[in-house]
Amino acid sequence: MIVEAIITTMDATGVVNFAPMGVEWGDDRIVVKPFLETTTFRNLRDGGAAVVNLTDDVMLFARAAISSPQYAAFPAVRVRGVVLEAACSWRELEVRHIDATPPRSRIDTAVVHHGARREFIGFNRARNAVLETAIVATRTHILPPAEIRADIARLQIIVDKTAGARELEAMALLTDHIENKLAEIAAAANANAR
Ligand SMILES: Cc1cc2nc3c(=O)[nH]c(=O)nc-3n(C[C@H](O)[C@H](O)[C@H](O)COP(=O)(O)O)c2cc1C
Structure with a gap:
């Protein structure tokens, strides 16, 4: 495991x-x-x-x-x-x-x-969704942008349903970062196409 x-x-x-x-x-x-x-x-x-x-x-x-x-x-x-x-x-x-x-x-x-040191609180779907989003954030250079956006949209629904303030904040940090990376990738592709 x-x-x-x-x-x-x-x-x-x-x-x-x-x-x-x-x-x-x-x-x-x-x-x-x-x-x-x-x-x-x-x-x-x-x-x-x-x-x-x-x-x-x-x-x-x-x-x-x-x-x-x-x-x-x-x-x-x-x-x-x-x-x-x-x-x-x-x-x-x-x-x-x-x-x-x-x-x-x-x-x-x-x-x-x-x-x-302290208790590990049980499963929370938003936490798992943020973890998955963190993995996506480390792979923006590998995954197709459409796949990334579809994954994030699905994960955001879980976060919105089950998150606390900390998870919402972590998700926002990651989605901002991913959007910036996708914009950079699109700009580089446009520059190469010219
Ligand atoms: C949940 C999660 C699991 C990860 N697992 C691995 C892993 O097993 N091996 C790896 O090289 N990077 C993994 N990564 C990516 C690294 O954390 C990331 O590339 C990091 O910047 C590299 O670590 P460094 O600080 O040692 O250079 C993972 C990222 C996340 C968010």
């Missing part, structure tokens, strides 16, 4: 990177699959550690999908890295094996510590 998490990694100078990623879940072993060009891949390869943070705050996924934010965090217990303040629970990972076959790596890790 793939579980969507915010992965924190640290570079050699101590700079922390926060990235949404889906990981292959396990109690003792977790597989992370970052594309080779990501900071997460470089930090895992060079530092050999990461923290998988589970949170119900989809704004953190939305912002990290479209920018490189810094979030409040505190030092991890067993690995060189940090835990997200907003995490409901977390797992600390040590790299065991890296398959760096392009375009996407497969990094096997061992869970060396885990902790919990």
